[in-house]
Amino acid sequence: MTVPELAAVDFGGPADGPVILLGPSLGTSAATLWGDVADALVSRARIVGWDLPGHGRSAPAEAFTIADLAVAVLALADRIGAETFHYAGDSIGGAVGLQVALDAPDRVSTATLMCTGAAIGTPDGWRERAATVRAEGIAPMVASSPQRWFAPGFVERHPGVAAALLDGLSHTDPESYAQACEALADFDVAPRLREITAPVLAIAGRDDVPTPPESLQRIATGVPNGEFVVLDGVGHLAPAEAPDRVAALIAENVGLPPTPSSNTLDDVYRDGMAVRREVLGDAHVDRAVSATTDLTADFQRMITEYAWGGIWTRPGLDRRSRSMITLTALIARGHHEEFAMHVRAARRNGLSNDEIKELIMQTAIYCGVPDANSAFRIAADVLSDYDNGGGAG
Known part of the structure; x- marks a missing residue:
């Protein structure tokens, strides 16, 4: 099996600053999901996102597992010259972060994991979704994602943000989406959480349906050095729904110096x-x-x-x-x-x-x-x- 090559989305930042890698949610791209968070952090750290196969800037790949994606993230870190790095990920991006922290504990300085789980959903549910996408294309996912992704009222308050994310989903390669579903069906690292040595901040959305707060609390209490935060008014895509709060929490977990507020x-x-x-x-x-x-x-x-x-x-x-x-x-x-x-x-x-x-x-x-x-x-x-x-x- 060939490990996929993930496209790097380089948001910039000081060359001598700490590196923060950002992992996406299923059906999203790093640029759309993480753009506002990256803008808030880029003056204090080098921010690099990555896209899933067949999503955003990454080409489709052969069938892959979460472990394969973890290897690919480490390869991306090698390409950008990051021997060690901080990691933040949402949903499947958070699952990959758990796997990276298990596979390369000496390279992950901190992990900020949101709207995710040590296992997400059920294997049958993911395989059924993969079958739906293969049979009907990505359109059913676009139709159902507003309710699955966002807290109540978010689409009405921020129609532009929601539209950009849904447009990105509509351009996702259906087979790659199905392969990611199958990777999640086989993912379960709950028995290994105690092996993770990096400090972990687990962030939940109060209104997240796919990965509710107890899923993140299970991570925070399962790892040796974990903290748990719940964000009110947030669903499954915390980086897009609450970018200022997410950026502040990442900065605190990473230990970045405060930046003067530009707010009047x-x-x-x-x-x-x-x-x-x-x-x-x-x-x-x-x-x-x-x-x-x-x-x-x-x-x-x-x-x-x-x-x-x-x-x-x-x-x-x-x-x-x-x-x-x-x-x-x-x-x-x-x-x-x-x-x-x-x-x-x-x-x-x-x-x-x-x-x-x-x-x-x-x-x-x-x-x-x-x-x-x-x-x-x-x-x-x-x-x-x-x-x-x-x-x-």
Whole structure:
């Protein structure tokens, strides 16, 4: 069997900087999937992507396995003169990253693996998809991919990004796509995760259907040195859906120096207002904005910039975690009005009533029974209203 030769997609970067190799998802090209992430990292590292056989710039190849692709990635690293490198990959690109880390532990400095698994899907499911593509071409995959790839609402919010990815899929060689499906059908390194020595950051999309968060958590807990992050509002193509958050997480895992933000305060304010609306709801934010006076206008702008644009947008914690921390702090300080507002926000961020109950139970021990008693009273009123249709804020 001939190992495929993978096309290198060189995004540039300092010649003496660390090398980061980027692996694609099935049906995508490195340029389309990783372009915005590469733009955010290229001033601090040399960024090189690769395309699957029959995808993007790579020519079709004979039948291949994930192990063959790992050998091909190492050959690509040799071609660009990278004795060691950092690796980041999405979906099948993440699977290849696991295989590379197993096969060449001395060459992989860190691995950032997202929307993937030590085994993905089922062998029968992959073989059925391969058979469908061989019989009907790539069109059925193009039709079904928006639901499989993206978090709800992403296509409407970012039609250009979605269209570019789907157009790339439509030009993928069907036989190469089918071969990649068959490679995934035979891939399972779950029993070998403990052998991986490189630090691994496993990034999940909260709304990822093909590889849900527990798939990434299994990697993070299975390797000796693993961390786990969940990105809210993200499906299966995290590099395209949340490029800023993904770039920041890769940079942190690799250990790149921070880059000065080019955002203006107006940019931070707009980002903060978007997050504020997502967390608290349009109705609540509209009421707050309409109630703004000359006296409170500067304060409203400050909390939007610093709390929502500066803290809630940081990639290191998902919104569920931030909600839990915020609720605990508000109980401890006795800020009852803010606590009521953030109970509602916690539900919007995915916390269940039972999880909120457990959080308050925990605070009874560490913050005090009277504080927890007040929190339960407030939460009961808010959650009753929320569950009876008052969740819009």
